[in-house]
Amino acid sequence: MMPNSLKRIAVPFGYKVMFSYLIFVLVAVLGIGYFAYTASVDSIRRQTEARMQDTLGQMRDNVNYKTESVKRISDLIFFDQTMQKTLRVFRLGFRGYETTKEYLHPTFENVIKLASSKTRLKLYLNNPQIWEYYGDLSEDKDPLAGSNTFDVLHLSRLEGVPWYRELPWQTEKSVAKDVFKGTEAVWRQVGNDANFGNISLLRRLFDIDEEQLTGVAQTTVRLDDLLEAAQHEKIGDESRLYVYNSEGQALRASGGPSMTFNALKQTVEGRFLLIEQPVPGVEWRLVALVPNELLEQEAESVRTITIAVCLAALVLLVFIGWLFSRHYSKKVRGIVVSLNAMREGEFRRRIHYSGRDEFAQIAMAFNRMSEHIDELIREVYLADLQQKEAELESLQAQINPHFLYNTLSSISRLAKFGETDNVHDMVTGIAKFYRLTLNEGRSLIPVEKELEQVGAYLDIQRIKYRNKLEVWNDIHPEVRGHVTVKIILQPFVENILEHALFGSGGIRIKLVAYKEGDTIIFQVIDDGIGMDGRTIRRIFEPDAVNGGYGIRNVHKRIQLQYGVKYGVSIASRRGIGTAVTITIPASREAR
Incomplete structure (x- = not known):
């Protein structure tokens, strides 16, 4: 069951509208923000990848340019058919010496001079009649460190050499077919190249006219010279850059440890963005690794901007929603206030x-x-007011004959005993009493008039009871200036004299009037015989036939005039006395 306190909670219309609007705005802003963030991060990733691809493309072009420049050196020999024919038909003797000195060696030297970096050319010729020419060929020496720029050797030196047997064109039957396919040249680290950081372009020399192999050219260069542009700093200090050959072996590792391509993929999976670029003309590929942390840093920046924009949009939309909610809730509040006013009359x-x-x-x-x-309501009010006034007039008409009957009886008794002065005083008192009672037909009179009226009544009763009656007044000044229903005190004084006075003893009466908050309290207190609770309850019973008529009359007239929260209450004890309390609103004009 829902607690009553929760049931009584009323959520204003403006809050409901604002709450609904906030939910809609929050969902919309979060959705748009999430889409914008993911799209931005994806865009950053694509832009980063495109930027890396461009950078790698520039590196690839640089590497390709340098490898092609080395290949162009061998082209000068490969496509020189005079050279190929000379190598094929070379003969010993003076002419052979002259050809070697004046043509072959100068041509080789001129070819090497065209190289942009340190280069050494080794020619393994298929003609054993050509004289060999070479420098230091020991395996423990760097071939690029010596003074020789070219060597001329017999092809027979390569018989049984592993790297020569493993070349891919060893299995081809036709050299012309290799030339047509462009596979007559391959890049390999052979001999002691790997020890000294070198690499060689291996190319078969071929006499196209005779379709005959004339030899093998080995052009050796520094690997760092070819891959000078492949530096990881160009794509980011924390990035890595690798150059792999066709077997997946690392020719160069910049910014990270050297490892095979397969090992690389297993190691960096999930930690780096991997980007590849093949190098045309050679079976190499550039592989760049960009740490995901760099992407996350850029994504963090985008996330911060997205959150800031979303918060700004949320604040703006909430403010706009608040304005609209305030506008419409103001109208709703106006309607509610008017309805509450109607409920209050x-x-x-x-x-x-x-x-x-x-x-x-x-x-x-x-x-x-x-x-x-x-x-x-005006029609009903007027009808009810007329009925109320008729009832008040009826009740007041019932009081006057009762009081008049008792007073005339007292005057008769005084006249019988010849007390002419007392008769005169009593007749004068009754005249004053009725003058105050009539009050020009008004049912509401000033409190001063009500007190004066009960005083006139007590003056009459003092003549009747002589020294048996003592009266004290405790009237507070703040009650003056207010109005009350007339004849509300006299019936209680009369009731005291009729029912509370016992035997030959006297009785004391105290009249009290004071203001308490927004009410005026009258009290009529006596020290008579008192009464029990049962008698008090019987007095206020509507259908009671014995006694209490005057009290019920006053109680009903007050409630007819002011409402059920006002009226008469009685406190009494046998042998002690009775205190009657009359409560009316503190009003200064007729209601």
């Missing part, structure tokens, strides 16, 4: 909304309804 309030929307229609309907209800 204010039917003259009107709602004025411009426009033709639903609020304006509600305002028009409310105004028509309140106007109609006001007219009906």
Whole structure:
């Protein structure tokens, strides 16, 4: 079961509208923000990859340019058919010496001079009649460190050499076919190249006219010279850059440890963005590794900007929503305030909304309804007021004959005993009493008049009871200036004299009047015989036939005039006395 405190919680209309709007705005902003963030991060990744591809493309072009420049050196020999024919038909003797000195060696030297970096050319010729020419060929010496720029050797030196047997064109039957396919040249680290950081371009020399192999050219260069552009700093200090050959072996590792391509993929999976670029003309590929942390840093920046933009948009949309909610909730509050005023009895309030929307229609309907209800209530009020006045007049008419009967009986007894002066005083007192009672027909009189009226009544009773009656007044000044229903004190004094006075003893009466908050309290206190609770309850019973008529009369008249929260209460004890309390509102004019 829901607690009653929760059931009583009322959420204003403006809060409901604002809450619904906030949910919609929050979902929209979060959705748009998430889409913008993911799209931005994806864009950053694509841009980073494109930027890396461009950078790798520049490196690839640089490497390709340098490898092609080395290949162009061998082209000068490969496509020189005069050279190929000379190598094929070379003969010993003077002419052979002259050809070697004046043509072959100068041509080789000129070819090497065209190289942009340190280069050494080794020619393994298929003609054993050509004289060999070479420098230091020991395996423990760097071939590029010596003074020789070219060597001329017999092809027979390569018989049984492993790297020569493993070349891919050893299995081809036709050299012309290799030339046509462009596979007559391959890059390999052979001999002691790997020890000294060198690499060689191996190319078969071929006499196209005779379709005959004339030899093998080995052009050796520094690997660092070829891969000078392949530096990881160009793609980021924390990045890595590798150059792999066709077997997946690392020719160069910049920014990270050297490892095979397969090992690389297993090691960096999930930690790096891997980008590849093949190098045309050679079976190499550039592989760049970009740490995901760098992408995350850029993504963090995008995330911060996205959150800031989303928060700004959220604040702006909430402010706009607050303005609209305030505008419409103000209209709803106006309607609620008018309805509450109507519930409190204010039917003259009107709602004025411009426009033709639903609020304006509600305002028009409310105004028509309140106007109609006001007219009906006025009609009912007038009818009820007339009925109330008739009942008051009837009750007051019942009091006067009762009092007059008792007073005339007292005058008769005084006249019988010849007390002419007392008769005169009593007749004068009754005249004053009725003058105050009539009050020009008004049912409400000033409190001063009510106190004066009960005083006139006590003056009459003092003549009747002589020294048996003592009266004290405790009237506070703040009660003066207010109004009350007339003849509300006299019936209680009369009731005391009729029922509380016992035997030959006397009785004391105290009249009290004071203001307490927004009420005025009258008290009539006596030290008579008192009564029990059962008697008090019987007095206030509507259908009671024995006694209490005057008390019920006053109680009913007060409630008819002021409402059920006001009236008469009695406290009494046998042998001690009775205290009657009369409560009316502190009003300064007729209600």
